[in-house]
Amino acid sequence: MKRRIALYGAAAALALMPLAASAERGEDGHLNIIYWQAPSIMNPYLSGGTKDVEASSLVLEPLARYNESGELVPWLVDEIPTVENGGVSEDLMSITWTISEGILWADGTPVTSADLAFTAEYCMHPEGGCAQGARYQDVESVEIVDDRTVTVHFSVAKPVPYGPFVTAQAPILQAAQFADCLGARAPECTEANFNPIGTGPFVVTDFRPNDVIQLEANPNYRDPMLPHFATVTLKGGGDAASAGRAVMETGEMDYAWNLQLAPDVIQTMAQGGQGVPVSAFGTLVERIEVNMTDPSPDLPPEIRSTREAPHPILSDIRVRQALSMAIDRELLVEIGYGQAGRPTCNLVPAPPIFASEANDACLVQDLDGARALLEEAGWTVGGDGIRVNADGDRLVLDYQTSTNAVRQDFQALIQQWWREIGIEANLRNINSSVFFGGDPGSPDTFQKFYADVEMYANNFPGTDPEQYLGAYRCGMEPRPSNQWQGENINRFCDPEYDALHLELAQTADIEERGRIGRALNDILMQNFVIIPLVDRGRVSAHANSLGGVLLNTWDSELWNAADWYRVEG
Incomplete structure (x- = not known):
C-alpha cells in the first residue's frame, strides 16, 4: 500500500523531490467522483452552491486554506502572514501576501501579484454579483508591491484578516483569462467560467453543466509527482442514494459526496463491501x-x-x-x-x-x-382548519427546497406540524443542480428565493x-x-x-x-x-481502493485530491 505524507504549500514539491524516482504524476490512472448535486459552473465567485465551489477547487486554488483539523495552512505561499512575522501590520489595517516562487498557471505562465489584485477587483465590482463578497468585506485597496507580493489594505482594523484569497470560496483567478469579465459581463464569460485556468492539480477538458466534468492532470502543477491520477470524471446528477450505492455497493465510483440519507440506508449500503462512509462534524x-x-x-x-x-x-x-x-x-x-x-x-x-x-x-x-x-397576531382558525386574518386571507405559505429524500421527508413532517397550528404549506422541490446553480436567468435558484x-x-x-x-x-x-x-x-x-x-x-x-x-x-x-x-x-463515502482521503468540513471536501491515490492489492 502506498503511504503519503500530507504537505502544504509550494515547499511540498521540494520536500518530496527525493521520492521522484518511485512515483510519477498520473500513475494511478482514472478517478471517478460523483456529486449528486451536479455542478453548473466552475467559478465559485458566481455561485454560492457548495457543489460548484468544491468542483472548482480541483482547478482553482487560494493562497491559504483550512485543513481537516480547521487549521489555517499555507497553500500558494510559504507562510501565513501574522503580526509576529510582519505580514500583518501592527495597526491591523493591512495584510501582505507573497506568492511562493515558481507557481505557474496550468498554461505555464507565472502567477503574479497582478492576478491577486485582479481577483479582488473582480469580486468587489459593484455590478459583478460576487457570491463571495463577504470574504472581501472592508477591503479598501490591493496594492501591488512587486511581482509576487500584494498588500491588502482594509478600511478598518482587521484582527482576523484572512478573508481575501483564503479558502475554496476565494481562490485566485487568472487576470489574462478573466480580463473582459468584470462587472455585469461576469456571467457572460462562458469559456472562462466553465474552463478556468488554475493552479490546482487538474484542468478541465470538457464541462457539461448539470451533468459531467472531465479533467486531466495539470502538467504544470507545482509538485512533479502529483496528482496521482491522470484523469478525473466528476459525474453530477441523480440522487444521494444512487451516489452511495455507486461507491459502497457496485464499486462504479471512487468518491461520493454528501450522502444526505437516513442512517439505516447508509449502514445497509456499507454492507456492500466496496467502500466505506466517512463523517465529521x-x-x-x-x-x-x-x-x-x-x-x-x-x-x-x-x-x-x-x-x-x-x-x-x-x-x-x-x-x-x-x-x-x-x-x-x-x-x-x-x-x-x-x-x-x-x-x-x-x-x-x-x-x-x-x-x-x-x-x-x-x-x-x-x-x-x-x-x-x-x-x-390576528390569525383565527377558519372552517377548513387553516387560519385567516381580518380580511379573510388564508395563512398559506410556499415552502421550497431541493430534491432529496431526506428533505422531502422533512417537508412532509413540517407541513403536518404547521397544519396542526393552522398554516397551510404548499410544498415544492427543485432539482438540486438548478436550485443551487446560481443562474441569474433561472427563477428557481435559492438566491432569487421566489417562495x-x-x-x-x-x-x-x-x-x-x-x-x-x-x-x-x-x-x-x-x-x-x-x-x-x-x-x-x-x-x-x-x-x-x-x-x-x-x-x-x-x-x-x-x-x-x-x-x-x-x-x-x-x-x-x-x-x-x-x-x-x-x-x-458531513457524510461522504470512498472506495476501499482509494487512499489519502481526509474529510474536510472546514474547506472543500476535494481540498487534497492531489494526494488521493489508488491502494494496491
Missing part, C-alpha cells in the same frame, strides 16, 4: 430561511424580493416564531441523520466559543404556544464566522443589479446588526469575539429570520 446547519420580502409574481423583478415590498405575512415576528415553535427537531434528527445529526437552535453551532445557549427553547416543540402566537420559506444547508470555511455572519448585513441582498448573487438570501436588514458586525470585524480578543459572534447569531435567531433545524455532520 463542522458548522453545517440544515435550516429554513424566511423571506422578509414579498415574492409575489405580480411584482417586477426590481421590486420583487426587495425590502421595498415587505412580506405581507412573514413581516410579523409572531408568525415567524410560531413556524419555529411548531417543529420537533429531535424527530427530524432521528428520521434524517441519526448519529450524524444534532438538533440545533443556532445558525453557528461551532466552535464552542461561538455557540450560543440563549436559544435552546426551540429544542422543545410547543404547538400550543405557536397557536397562541398566531391568535395574538415564502426555503430549506437547505450551509456552513462557513474555517473556524471563525465573521464573513459568514457578514452575509446578513443590509445591502448584501440578491437582486437584478448584482446578477442575483448577493448573500443575504432572506433580505434581512438591521442597522444594529450591521454596527455589531463591524465591532466583531475590529475585535482581536478571542473571548470578546465569541461574545459578539454569539450576539449576532442571537439577533438572527430571536428575530426568527432563520429557523435552524439540524446541526449536520
Whole structure:
C-alpha cells in the first residue's frame, strides 16, 4: 500500500523531490467522483452552491486554506502572514501576501501579484454579483508591491484578516483569462467560467453543466509527482442514494459526496463491501430561511424580493416564531441523520466559543404556544382548519427546497406540524443542480428565493464566522443589479446588526469575539429570520481502493485530491 505524507504549500514539491524516482504524476490512472448535486459552473465567485465551489477547487486554488483539523495552512505561499512575522501590520489595517516562487498557471505562465489584485477587483465590482463578497468585506485597496507580493489594505482594523484569497470560496483567478469579465459581463464569460485556468492539480477538458466534468492532470502543477491520477470524471446528477450505492455497493465510483440519507440506508449500503462512509462534524446547519420580502409574481423583478415590498405575512415576528415553535427537531434528527445529526437552535453551532445557549427553547416543540402566537397576531382558525386574518386571507405559505429524500421527508413532517397550528404549506422541490446553480436567468435558484420559506444547508470555511455572519448585513441582498448573487438570501436588514458586525470585524480578543459572534447569531435567531433545524455532520463515502482521503468540513471536501491515490492489492 502506498503511504503519503500530507504537505502544504509550494515547499511540498521540494520536500518530496527525493521520492521522484518511485512515483510519477498520473500513475494511478482514472478517478471517478460523483456529486449528486451536479455542478453548473466552475467559478465559485458566481455561485454560492457548495457543489460548484468544491468542483472548482480541483482547478482553482487560494493562497491559504483550512485543513481537516480547521487549521489555517499555507497553500500558494510559504507562510501565513501574522503580526509576529510582519505580514500583518501592527495597526491591523493591512495584510501582505507573497506568492511562493515558481507557481505557474496550468498554461505555464507565472502567477503574479497582478492576478491577486485582479481577483479582488473582480469580486468587489459593484455590478459583478460576487457570491463571495463577504470574504472581501472592508477591503479598501490591493496594492501591488512587486511581482509576487500584494498588500491588502482594509478600511478598518482587521484582527482576523484572512478573508481575501483564503479558502475554496476565494481562490485566485487568472487576470489574462478573466480580463473582459468584470462587472455585469461576469456571467457572460462562458469559456472562462466553465474552463478556468488554475493552479490546482487538474484542468478541465470538457464541462457539461448539470451533468459531467472531465479533467486531466495539470502538467504544470507545482509538485512533479502529483496528482496521482491522470484523469478525473466528476459525474453530477441523480440522487444521494444512487451516489452511495455507486461507491459502497457496485464499486462504479471512487468518491461520493454528501450522502444526505437516513442512517439505516447508509449502514445497509456499507454492507456492500466496496467502500466505506466517512463523517465529521463542522458548522453545517440544515435550516429554513424566511423571506422578509414579498415574492409575489405580480411584482417586477426590481421590486420583487426587495425590502421595498415587505412580506405581507412573514413581516410579523409572531408568525415567524410560531413556524419555529411548531417543529420537533429531535424527530427530524432521528428520521434524517441519526448519529450524524444534532438538533440545533443556532445558525453557528461551532466552535464552542461561538455557540450560543440563549436559544435552546426551540429544542422543545410547543404547538400550543405557536397557536397562541398566531391568535395574538390576528390569525383565527377558519372552517377548513387553516387560519385567516381580518380580511379573510388564508395563512398559506410556499415552502421550497431541493430534491432529496431526506428533505422531502422533512417537508412532509413540517407541513403536518404547521397544519396542526393552522398554516397551510404548499410544498415544492427543485432539482438540486438548478436550485443551487446560481443562474441569474433561472427563477428557481435559492438566491432569487421566489417562495415564502426555503430549506437547505450551509456552513462557513474555517473556524471563525465573521464573513459568514457578514452575509446578513443590509445591502448584501440578491437582486437584478448584482446578477442575483448577493448573500443575504432572506433580505434581512438591521442597522444594529450591521454596527455589531463591524465591532466583531475590529475585535482581536478571542473571548470578546465569541461574545459578539454569539450576539449576532442571537439577533438572527430571536428575530426568527432563520429557523435552524439540524446541526449536520458531513457524510461522504470512498472506495476501499482509494487512499489519502481526509474529510474536510472546514474547506472543500476535494481540498487534497492531489494526494488521493489508488491502494494496491
